[in-house]
Amino acid sequence: MNKPYHHGDLRTAMLAAAEAILDREGIGALTLRAAAREADVTHTAPRHHFGDLTGLLTELAASGFVRLRTRLLAEAEMAEPNPQSRLLALGRGYVAFARAHPGLLQLMLRSERLDWSSPALSTAATTAFELLTDGEPEAGGQADPRGFSTLVLALTRLSLVHGLTTLLLDGRVEAMAAKVPSVEAEALIEGVLMRLVQRDILDPQV
Amino acid sequence: MNKPYHHGDLRTAMLAAAEAILDREGIGALTLRAAAREADVTHTAPRHHFGDLTGLLTELAASGFVRLRTRLLAEAEMAEPNPQSRLLALGRGYVAFARAHPGLLQLMLRSERLDWSSPALSTAATTAFELLTDGEPEAGGQADPRGFSTLVLALTRLSLVHGLTTLLLDGRVEAMAAKVPSVEAEALIEGVLMRLVQRDILDPQV
């Protein structure tokens, strides 16, 4: 029952503790001391592993992007193997991830407390976003030169899904749904995603 | 040159001071004490006008929504009098407002420090968002029952424009543009807005 002097894997434990706080109390409550408290460790101990608070948050955000990507990949995998179904699955996956980890997503997307010069973070973020961005990773791939139109299409999709997610987290979707009786937020979200898929046409030409 | 004991219009001065801090140093630096310092007044003086920090932030955000709406209305007014041009003008206006007042927009959209039970704030927000949401305020208006499809269309537009704006403020648009030589963020944004207008078709039927 006695706690050994050394933790064993404080690095992992701190990341888990920080995420627990994020999910439970939101991004405002996530401080170095709070995370150390959660991990049942002196608040100076994490310094050996992360340097400072920014280091901890940056690693946590990077891990978030990796997991987001994994989840989106899995969703796309399970969808019917056509572009429309795949895009729809990606959109749903993005929204679902946001609902499951609202605090983490906030840290990843809107935090000014991250060190974006960290290669781990920036490549994790870029890689994750590229999923929503690439039409068909197998088909197009490296060969396809990413022209202006492709980039516009990518940014359009990302904007729509990301904006929808943000509005959802901020309670705006609920507010809109409440204006018309018998309309559920859930149905609204599904409606927007369907519209994305149908109007998108997956065509880089404008 | 002597400062009189009473300020005269501290309410207005505090709002201006808070906004100055927001624009200059970002939302993280906006505290009650900082705003009072900026207004050259004891940090306890604002209490008489706003109660507490939340009260001040809530009023500032409400004023932000009112001004956003005013600006969007003006942009729409100046556009060609057809639905497409109007929608494009609204989208451009939203992005332009975000660029002009990034800190203020963050406060309005992503702050957990606002009192959303305040009627002034909630109606200001709703009214502003309705602009992007209604196709034609004159044409449709009250007569048109706001059905499910209309709501989906509204949320789609709002999601796209809002998502684009958020990504822009977080530097993601710049990051994407940087991946392809000779593509400017400005052109990307314009491309997305054009795509919104062209694919939107302004048709509530899905």
Next chain:
DNA sequence: TGTACATCAGTGAACGCGCGTTCACTGATGTAC
């Protein structure tokens, strides 16, 4: 036109709080020989 007095709007000192950081330390682990 004056005066008494309540109310309003600001001051300034003090409070406790949680924060990140620094510092000297100690217990545990691993490696050289």
Next chain:
DNA sequence: TGTACATCAGTGAACGCGCGTTCACTGATGTAC
């Protein structure tokens, strides 16, 4: 197989900081008579 010792990973006390809030106060304004 032992032992010396450097290095690593954690403790615990102390620091200064800026925060929002409380409190007793004071100067200015407005209103009743």
